[in-house]
Amino acid sequence: MITVMNENKNILAREILLAFWKVHILHHAAEGPVYGLWIAGELRRHGYEISPGTLYPMLKRMVEHGWLERSGGGGGAKSRQLCKITPEGAKVLEELRSQIRELHREVVEEQ
Numbered sequence: 718m719i720t721v722m723n724e725n726k727n728i729l730a731r732e733i734l735l736a737f738w739k740v741h742i743l744h745h746a747a748e749g750p751v752y753g754l755w756i757a758g759e760l761r762r763h764g765y766e767i768s769p770g771t772l773y774p775m776l777k778r779m780v781e782h783g784w785l786e787r788s789g790g791g792g793g794a795k796s797r798q799l800c801k802i803t804p805e806g807a808k809v810l811e812e813l814r815s816q817i818r819e820l821h822r823e824v825v826e827e828q
Contacts, residue, residue: 738767745759779800
C-alpha cells in the first residue's frame with residue numbers, strides 16, 4: 718500500500734496513479750466486462766483508494782476516448798453499467814504493456 722502525506726497523496730494520485738488505475742482497468746476489461754463498484758474493490762485490494770468522484774469521470778473519459786464501451790444501465794442513473802474493452806482499447810493496452818515491460822526492466826530489474 719502506498720502511504721504518503723495527505724497533500725502529497727493528492728498530487729501523487731493526480732499526476733501518476735491515475736494512469737496506473739487506467740492500465741489496471743483496461744487489463745481487467747480485456748479479461749471480461751467490469752463495473753464501477755467491482756473496479757473500486759479491485760483497486761482497493763491493491764492498496765489504492767479511489768473515490769467515486771474520481772472513478773466514474775475516469776471511466777467516462779475512457780469511454781469517450783473509445784477504449785471502453787458501456788452496456789446495461791437501463792434501470793436508471795444508479796443501475797450497473799458494464800464496461801468492456803474495445804478494439805482500440807486493446808491496442809492501447811498492448812502498447813502500454815510494452816512500455817511497462819521496458820519501464821520495469823529499467824526501474825526494477827536493473828537495481
